[in-house]
Amino acid sequence: MNNFEFSRASDVADAVRQMAADPGAKFVAGGTNLIDLIKEGVARPSRLIDITRLPLGRLDETGDGGLRIGALVPNSDLAYHPQIEKRYPLLHSAILAGASPQLRNMATTGGNLLQRTRCFYFYDTTTPCNKREPGSGCSAIDGLNRMHAILGTSEHCIATHPSDMCVALAALDARVLATGRDGERSIAFADFHRLPGDTPQFDTNLKKDEIITAIELPPKGFATNYSYLKIRDRLSYAFALVAVAAALEIENGAIKEARLALGGVAHKPWRDRQAESQLHGAPAIRESFVRAADNVLRDARSFGHNDFKIELARRAIVRTLTQAANGTPQSQGDKRIR
Amino acid sequence: MANMSTSYLGKPTSRVDGRAKVTGAAKYAAEHNVSGLAYGFVVTSAIAKGRILRIHTTDALSVPGMLDVFTHDHRPKLAASAEKYGDEVAPPGSPFRPLYDDRIRFSGQPVALVVAEELETARFAASLIRVDYEQQQHVTDFEAHHGRARVVSENGESQSHKRGNAAKAFSQAPVRIEVEYRIPVEHHNPMEMFGATAVWEDDDRITVYNKTQGPQNCRNYVANVFGMAQDAVRILSPYVGGGFGSGLRPQYELPLAVLAARALRRSVQVALTRQQMFTIGYRAANIQSLALAAERDGKLASFRHQWVGMTSQFENFQRNYVTWSSLLYKCDNVELVQKLVKLDQNTPCDMRAPGGAEGLFAIECATDELAYAAGLDPLTLRLSNYSDKDQIEDKPYSSKELRECYRQGAEKFGWSKRNPQPRSMKDGNELVGWGMATGIWEAMQMKASAKAVLTANGSVEISSATADIGPGTYTMMTQLAADMLGVPIEHVTAKLGDSALPDAPVEGGSFTTSSVGCAIQAACREVQKELLRLAQRIPRSPLAGAKLEDVTLAEDGIRHKSKNVEVSLADAMRAGNIDRIEKEASAEPNEKSKYSHYTHSAVFAEIKVDEQIGVVRVTRIVNAVAAGRILNPKLAASQILGAVVGGIGMALHEETLTDNRFGRFMTHNLADYHVPVNADVHAIDVIFVNEKDDEINPLGVKGVGEIGIVGTAAAIANAVYHATGKRVRDLPITIDKLLRP
Known part of the structure; x- marks a missing residue:
């Protein structure tokens, strides 16, 4: 753990200004991931800018019938907000699949997007890791990679994004609002996180001086046919081996619209528009789901310990789409998979 | 009294230390604060085998509030011979000696202790330490190397056993299976991390609050490693946040805290991080x-x-x-x-x-x-x-x-x-x-001792240098003493986790109740005998001629089982001109x-x-x-x-x-x-x-x-x-x- 300056931002403009003034600064809100990273010497911020007093804790209706979620809304409050439970149960379910009640009470909406990977090597500063130390090499590709990615990997990094909430947000076509020196912009969720390529040190496309202020949910919540299924090594409080968010709109037995996002398999929540569009108009039956799963995984590549993830992902996709189609979403309380 | 009363034994009894634990009143090893306490942070090796060429400490030492960085080439004198680092549960071999020399024997081995006025300073300074190694080829792959395994006999015993002709019988039997099972490395991960608060008294004496399953095992270790008299070292571990075996042997935070305290002539606390809990012992693959x-x-x-x-x-x-x-x-x-x-x-x-x-x-x-x-x-x-x-x-x-x-x-x-x-x-x-x-x-069952003290007003103190790593040893001691001496459980105080108490082995192997329990029973029996002896000394004692098995102890005194007569505790003690009876006794297994x-x-x-x-x-x-x-x-x-x-x-x-x-x-x-x-x-x-x-x-x-x-x-x-x-x-x-x- 290094020594750092600590300051408090008085408003969003001040936060942006402080961040722009110190290239080594980090924002801190819940701190559920950042503090661990600092203790391990993985993050060495020169300054922590406390943003917890910014007015970003509200949840409001948007003009088009969607919801605007302030970046500082705690994960627990978001999961149990009546509007979320009623209109966006997929998001409710995904949040409850992650972490523990104590962590969800601390963690914020904006911070959840910025969680860093749980790759063993990223956390151990004695080992090479391109994400932590660009150019040092990836220890996971030929090492312990049971938890690692099978889609969108590069020769430089096979880490996964650890969030559950983000998988649901990706499926729901959320947008990320960010403010920087150049003003506010709205980023499509699919464009927020990035694939590792040859710069795995960057998890997102957020600019250095930008702060996330809110997440916007479009009106469509898929509250009838949805499911979030998380497969992990114990029944709670573990990162996903594979997680699937499925949302369907079904008319007369045919799929009118399909959303499918995967967690635990890539450097970002994984959406596949081609696989989704293949489902459009198809009957909501197992054969369609199997085809979609095969399509999503057509370019999947594994690295030894994580070979099983491809088949596991295939089965999980089919199961989750089936749960969604049947209107029997996976319960996060009862751990039986139906 | 030969038959113990069973007011408490065999009954579901809540932990006597439960309240202290859930309210936070129970303090663990690294929660003790003493005046002038300095904090140590351990730096561990990044390689599994080799030699330390140089440890760069200049940057660390330049941090304000830093006290010192101890390494193998900058430390007070430690015992040289490996046997001084042994302990009562050490396996055969040559125990690891922390900060002893430049050799790296395993990844995660402690290579430096950074000590500062504040924990945060020590931790920050530790991040500035750079170690140059001469790396050697290590062998850690159990799966790849298990074929090299050999039978290891110690003192002529190898745990191997043979009778009849297993190979022949196998080949002739109609139902056969041949199978292979694997268990990986597992770590204990008790809730409480290892910690030691070494309270410096003078050059010749030290008291350490330590997380351990065996306070006397740790006392002997410190005395041997630092060349101190056994009674100059006191180890206190009244509360232990889980052990599962990890605290049977002294862990390296103990000698490091003592080493720093002796060098700096002030109290030093060293606590391991959760990550460092994976650098100590483990269940073998x-x-x-x-x-x-x-x-x-x-x-x-x-x-x-x-x-x-x-x-x-x-x-x-x-x-x-x-x-x-x-x-x-x-x-x-x-x-x-x-x-x-x-x-x-x-x-x-x-x-x-x-x-x-x-x-x-x-x-x-x-x-x-x-x-x-x-x-x-x-x-x-x-x-x-x-x-x-x-x-x-x-x-x-x-x-x-x-x-x-x-x-x-x-x-x-x-x-x-x-x-x-x-x-x-x-x-x-x-x-x-x-x-x-x-x-x-x-x-x-292991040999163990315990002391029982009964006062004239009916309070009891029972003590032994065992530990309570969670099973309820305090409660067991309390129940036993209450029943043996006929007092309500609230009148009994149990003491443990202190090397100065009567001798006890490490708490482990499921042998604490049999070992310490039998010692408590023996000590209480001695108290009973003494009380009866005193009660019979009062003039015209109603218990004259009674034998130990004829009487029973109750809250108010010593009573004849068949006659309606008794002598109060106060009267019995007055007869001996004392206000308390103290007895220590041992129990050991029947080796025959x-x-x-x-x-x-x-x-x-x-x-x-x-x-x-x-x-x-x-x-x-x-x-x-x-x-x-x-x-x-x-x-x-x-x-x-x-x-x-x-x-x-x-x-x-x-x-x-x-x-x-x-x-x-x-x-x-x-x-x-x-x-x-x-x-x-x-x-x-x-x-x-x-x-x-x-x-x-x-x-x-x-x-x-x-x-x-x-x-x-x-x-x-x-x-x-x-x-x-x-x-x-x-x-x-x-x-x-x-x-x-």
């Missing part, structure tokens, strides 16, 4: 090969069991892994072998039921496989080979109610309703599996016993598994235990519950992964090293079957700390087979293994 043969009726014809485990380059750690089958199952042709391979790792150490937890996993899974090969019910096969004799020592058991464990456990579980056919039982889309296994553990002493259990497990996805849920466990007399059913049941959860972890979750390129454990935090969480734990029924044992020790107790984990992983693995038809022989049973074609 092992590969167990078994070849079992039976007649068609299930009678065992041949039993061969080979255990290959890992140890460090400098100590040979092994426990008894293979002889358990000769205690459970009658068989004339047996070959049992243990082998070790040395790796560039730290030495393994005892972890809950060391030897038994590992050995019985393999033995009880193999027995299940044999039952299936013979077409017999697994419980029937076990009963038809039931052994009434310890075939290793050729002795009968002092007591063995295992048959009753099987019967009561099976009945509670509903075993008779089991369809033996794998994949035959379903619940919705889940396959249901029912499996069972046997547990066994040594019922040991003609019997073998063991605890037994039968574990029944139900699992449900979604076969497509591979997620296993342990929905029900019944564990029926025969452990002699149960002094406190509530806390004894807690021991079994906790150990069963440990067994669930062993079966499904726990595994420390090693990257052999770096020679380093990589899953070194509680996010990556999985133990069961609430969602993984469902109904656990604990049954204590009635078992009377007058031979084993005067209390008739056997201990319950380990038995709950023994057999649990096997019962779950057997249930997984019953559900799926798949034998997963390498723990933990994870999703990827169940999805294997």
Whole structure:
């Protein structure tokens, strides 16, 4: 753990200004991931800018019938907000699949997007890791990679994004609002996180001086046919081996619209528009789901310990789409998979 | 008084230290603050083997508030000879000497202690230390090197055993199985990290608050390593936040804190981080090969069991892994072998039921496989080979109610309703599996002492230098003294976790109640005798001529059992012109016993598994235990519950992964090293079957700390087979293994 300056931002403009003034600064809100990273010497911020007093804790209706979620809304409050439970149960379910009640009470909406990977090597500063130390090499590709990615990997990094909430947000076509020196912009969720390529040190496309202020949910919540299924090594409080968010709109037995996002398999929540569009108009039956799963995984590549993830992902996709189609979403309380 | 009253013994009694623990009044080793306390932070090695060329400390030392950085070439004098670093539970070999020399023996070895006025300063400065190494080729890959393992005998004993002709009997028997099981490295991960607060008094004396299962073991270690007199060192560990064996040996935070305190002539605290908890001892990875043969009726014809485990380059750690089958199952042709391979790792150490937890996993899974090969019910096969004799020592058991464990456990579980056919039982889309296994553990006793003090106003203090790592030793001591001296439990104060108290061994091996309990019983008996002697000294004593067995102690005095007469405590003590009676006594095991002493259990497990996805849920466990007399059913049941959860972890979750390129454990935090969480734990029924044992020790107790984990992983693995038809022989049973074609 290094020594750092600590300051408090008085408003969003001040936060942006402080961040722009110190290239080594980090924002801190819940701190559920950042503090661990600092203790391990993985993050060495020169300054922590406390943003917890910014007015970003509200949840409001948007003009088009969607919801605007302030970046500082705690994960627990978001999961149990009546509007979320009623209109966006997929998001409710995904949040409850992650972490523990104590962590969800601390963690914020904006911070959840910025969680860093749980790759063993990223956390151990004695080992090479391109994400932590660009150019040092990836220890996971030929090492312990049971938890690692099978889609969108590069020769430089096979880490996964650890969030559950983000998988649901990706499926729901959320947008990320960010403010920087150049003003506010709205980023499509699919464009927020990035694939590792040859710069795995960057998890997102957020600019250095930008702060996330809110997440916007479009009106469509898929509250009838949805499911979030998380497969992990114990029944709670573990990162996903594979997680699937499925949302369907079904008319007369045919799929009118399909959303499918995967967690635990890539450097970002994984959406596949081609696989989704293949489902459009198809009957909501197992054969369609199997085809979609095969399509999503057509370019999947594994690295030894994580070979099983491809088949596991295939089965999980089919199961989750089936749960969604049947209107029997996976319960996060009862751990039986139906 | 020969028969103890039983106002408290045998009754469910809550922890006497429970309130202190839940309110935070109980202070742990690194929670003690003393004036002028400095803080140490440990720097560990990044490589597994080699030499330290140079440790760059200039940047660290330049941080304001820094006091010093201790390394192998900048430290006060430490004992040179390896034997000075031994301890009462050290395995044979040459113990690791922290900061002794420039050699790196394992990854994560402490190489520097950074000491500062504040913990934050020490931790920051530690991040500025740079170490230059001369790296050497390490060998840490157990799987790749287990073929090099060899039998290691210590003092002529190797734990190996042979009788009859196992190979010949195997080749001639009609039912045969040959199987191999694997258990990975596991770490104990008690809640409390190792910590030491060394309170400096002067150059010749030191007191240390330390997390340990053996305060006197640590006292002797510090005295030996620093060349101090034994009575100049005092180790205090009144509360210990879990041990599971990790605190049996002194860990390196202890000598480092003492070293810094002596060098700086001020008090120093050193606490390990969770990551550093993965640099101390662990349960060794092992590969167990078994070849079992039976007649068609299930009678065992041949039993061969080979255990290959890992140890460090400098100590040979092994426990008894293979002889358990000769205690459970009658068989004339047996070959049992243990082998070790040395790796560039730290030495393994005892972890809950060391030897038994590992050995019985393999033995009880193999027995299940044999039952299936013979077409017999697994419980029937076990009963038809039931052994009434310890075939290793050729002795009968002092007591063995295992048959009753099987019967009561099976009945509670509903075993008779089991369809033996794998994949035959379903619940919705889940396959249901029912499996069972046997547990066994040594019922040991060690020499121990205790002191009892009874005052004229009826308060009692009972003390012994044991520890209470969670099982409820304080409560056991309190219950025993209350019953022996006839006072309410609230009038008893129990003291432990202090090396200055009467001698006691480390708390481990399930032997604390038998060892310390019998010493308390003996000390209280001495108090009883003295009180009667004094009571008979008062003029015209109504107890004149009474013998110890004629009287009983009660809150108000000493009373004749058959006559309605008594002498008050105050009167008796006045007769001796004293206000208290203090007696210390010891108890030790009967070395000449003609019997073998063991605890037994039968574990029944139900699992449900979604076969497509591979997620296993342990929905029900019944564990029926025969452990002699149960002094406190509530806390004894807690021991079994906790150990069963440990067994669930062993079966499904726990595994420390090693990257052999770096020679380093990589899953070194509680996010990556999985133990069961609430969602993984469902109904656990604990049954204590009635078992009377007058031979084993005067209390008739056997201990319950380990038995709950023994057999649990096997019962779950057997249930997984019953559900799926798949034998997963390498723990933990994870999703990827169940999805294997």
